[in-house]
Amino acid sequence: MDISYILNELGEDRSQYFNAVAPPIVQTSNFAFDTFEELRNAFANEDSNFLYSRGNNPTVDILSKKLAALDGAEDALVFNSGASAIYCSVMANVKSGDHIISVQKPYSWATRLFDNILPRFGVQTTYIDGTKIENFENAIRPETTVIYLETPNTLTYELQDLKAVADLAKSRGIITIVDNSYCTPLYQQPLALGIDLSLQSGTKYLGGHSDVLAGVLTGSKEMLKRIFNEQLLNTGSGISPFNAWLILRGLRTLPMRLEHISKSTRKVIDHLKNHPKIEKIIFPFDEDFPQLELAHRQMSGACGLFTILLKANTLDQIELFTYSLKHFLVAVSWGGHESLIMPQAAALKPEIFDANNESHRLARIYIGFEDPDYLIKDFEQALEVL
Structure with missing residues (x-):
């Protein structure tokens, strides 16, 4: 899909909003329904309907379509911060007794999740030097469910071989998550290399003007539907319509x-x-x-x-x-x-x-x-x- 089409046209049905060039900020908390059947469908499929803006919203929906396309993903979720995207993506894929492998010194709020919150629920994390694939192989346990990556990191820029890690993880039934904030989807495509979930801080290059907080998570429609229904809705961590509109504005010049x-x-x-x-x-x-x-x-x-x-x-x-x-x-x-x-x-x-x-x-x-x-x-x- 052409990047010019993604950034300037995808998801923008201008006939629905008076042919305005810029998409509207649909600043509403609630949506009304003409029939019981429409309401039933919205309750059953809130991820693809407009019921309550804590979940889905027309402005957010336009942004989600663009972000999914930029990452070559089936779907995207947009959060109120990058930390929320990290929290929800990890929490969706662990249970008590599970084990996580993480690269050394990830983003501070990922570290706090791994060190301060998850141990209270019996989830352990092993930190490794991610520059060598054998370190991942040696750290895998029978109870390992998630490999968490950040490539490059944002101080000394160590990389992980995304394809090699993804191939290893798939052979063991392990979910891979990567923080792609440094590169953005324009400069690195983790999903094309086999990674399951790609996240980034939309606060950085996507917004581009230091005036908005946002987090992005992309992956399969099946996995993101589960994360939407469980983690995003329960934590109330979706992005606001106005902040979604600011990210849309930033994408035009990305x-x-x-x-x-x-x-x-x-x-x-x-x-x-x-x-x-x-x-x-x-x-x-x-x-x-x-x-x-x-x-x-x-x-x-x-x-x-x-x-x-x-x-x-x-x-x-x-x-x-x-x-x-x-x-x-x-x-x-x-x-x-x-x-x-x-x-x-x-x-x-x-x-x-x-x-x-x-x-x-x-x-x-x-x-x-x-x-x-x-x-x-x-x-x-x-x-x-x-």
Whole structure:
């Protein structure tokens, strides 16, 4: 299906809303029915009817169709945050006594689910180095039901071989879930490689303007119908019509935004690569990245997120460098118009900072819409403080 058709036409029956070019925000909690038969059908199949906007809604339905098509999926669910998509996708596939295999250091709210919530219900999680397929093979138990992936992760960008993991999991009857927030469906297609469920934070590139929270889950119609009826409806974690409309607006410009950000990022990285104050740059498409061949094999782009290892001796130096940047905001997340920096040291208590620990000197960079030369000049003056 052509991406231009998906982003600009799919799901948009304009004759139903006065031929408006932009789809409407159907800001209603409730829907009325003309007959008992219509009401009965809505009760029985709420995922495909409009009964109550906690579940399905016309604005959300347009967005769901587009997101499913972008991922090459049968269906999509849209949540009020990426954390909700993680929670519902995992909870739908475990029961007491089950076992999960997860890559090391996944997104923080996935970690809290695995470490703080699921153990209360007898579900255990084993964390592994996901860069080697044999680590998955060795971690599988008879009670393993889920393999949880995040490729690339969003600090040091380790990858997992999605096809190899999917093939292994299918041979053992294990469900695979991948967080695809870094790449978006435009730059990586997990379902085409055999993954069962692909999720992403719509807050990032899909929205694109840092003004909306959303999570996306795509997969088979059968599995998503079950997740809709059980996890999404019970947690009330579906997206609001207005936020769905904001994501629809963001999708219109998604390809051109990713292309612009990718080009700017490459230019900034090339300039910083040999800077005397930077020890290393970590980026999946960098020629020194240890999994470069795999990155090119399963990703078509890497976009705007990379990490620098600063040559710093003290925490004060890192803080001074961070706040010497005039055109980067110090913030989490990514995917909007604004360039960002997130120093890893900010998550540490000052007394445990150790300059010999590389992870303490990492700073994650996001390149936004600004001119790359404008950002390079900012880096140059800020790096002088080191």
